[in-house]
Amino acid sequence: xxxxxxxxxxxxxxxxxxxxxxxxxxxxxxxxxxxxxxxxxxxxxxxxxxxxxxxxxxxxxxxxxxxxxxxxxxxxxxxxxxxxxxxxxxxxxxxxxxxxxxxxxxxxxxxxxxxxxxxxxxxxxxxxxxxxxxxxxxxxxxxxxxxxxxxxxxxxxxxxxxxxxxxxxxxxxxxxxxxxxxxxxxxxxxxxxxxxxxxxxxxxxxxxxxxxxxxxxxxxxxxxxxxxxxxxxxxxxxxxxxxxxxxxxxxxxxxxxxxxxxxxxxxxxxxxxxxxxxxxxxxxxxxxxxxx
Numbered sequence: 001x002x003x004x005x006x007x008x009x010x011x012x013x014x015x016x017x018x019x020x021x022x023x024x025x026x027x028x029x030x031x032x033x034x035x036x037x038x039x040x041x042x043x044x045x046x047x048x049x050x051x052x053x054x055x056x057x058x059x060x061x062x063x064x065x066x067x068x069x070x071x072x073x074x075x076x077x078x079x080x081x082x083x084x085x086x087x088x089x090x091x092x093x094x095x096x097x098x099x100x101x102x103x104x105x106x107x108x109x110x111x112x113x114x115x116x117x118x119x120x121x122x123x124x125x126x127x128x129x130x131x132x133x134x135x136x137x138x139x140x141x142x143x144x145x146x147x148x149x150x151x152x153x154x155x156x157x158x159x160x161x162x163x164x165x166x167x168x169x170x171x172x173x174x175x176x177x178x179x180x181x182x183x184x185x186x187x188x189x190x191x192x193x194x195x196x197x198x199x200x201x202x203x204x205x206x207x208x209x210x211x212x213x214x215x216x217x218x219x220x221x222x223x224x225x226x227x228x229x230x231x232x233x234x235x236x237x238x239x240x241x242x243x244x245x246x247x248x249x250x251x252x253x254x255x256x257x258x259x260x261x262x263x264x265x266x267x268x269x270x271x272x273x274x275x276x277x278x279x280x281x282x283x284x285x286x287x288x289x290x291x292x
Contacts, residue, residue: 066154097126108265155220
């Protein structure tokens, strides 16, 4: 009797072992596609981490650095001196798009084609809204403030004093109180007409320090502009790529392609992982550029 049970147990164990090594099995109960998406996101996370760590290292090793509340204090429709307002709107659009992405995945598990398409299109709108806001911000910084990857008009003062010229480049009139600045305050360059050429140029503001010396405010650390445009642009590229893939998958879902597979719209779930990753990265980008 014992011998029979031992033989039976051995046969069952042998059968299970053959099944385990027969191939075609999903490791960790995840499909090959999902596993590859996680590998890609992990490598991308290391890339973003490297960029943000580099920014943090330069930020805290520099004696002066632009003040975010001043650099990012404008918004459309002439709104001025409203720090964090515009970037909050950008963040809200991206967070809401994550919620709609979750709903698309849920509808996919229910094999609801129309629900998947509806919520994915809303996710696309959220992504396009974010990209539109970022385009406006870049246009404002490059067009109005003349910030570039090599020039950073924002910085911090190292000594109290007053400006010799107003923000339009004109000398203050007799009896007019000049604009004062304090240590740590930010500044902007201004447009000034070149007497030799008659053309308007962007120049640094002239200042008089508290010790009586005069000079010209120097540009801020060039690394700020380079890192800002590179890192936010790299993230924006991810958002743009996500929007394109979302549209492609939404069209495929609407055509009924995924209905035939009957796998819970796994492709929607995979693009959902990517989209949530992009949203998560924005939290860290928001932290280092707009809060620190």
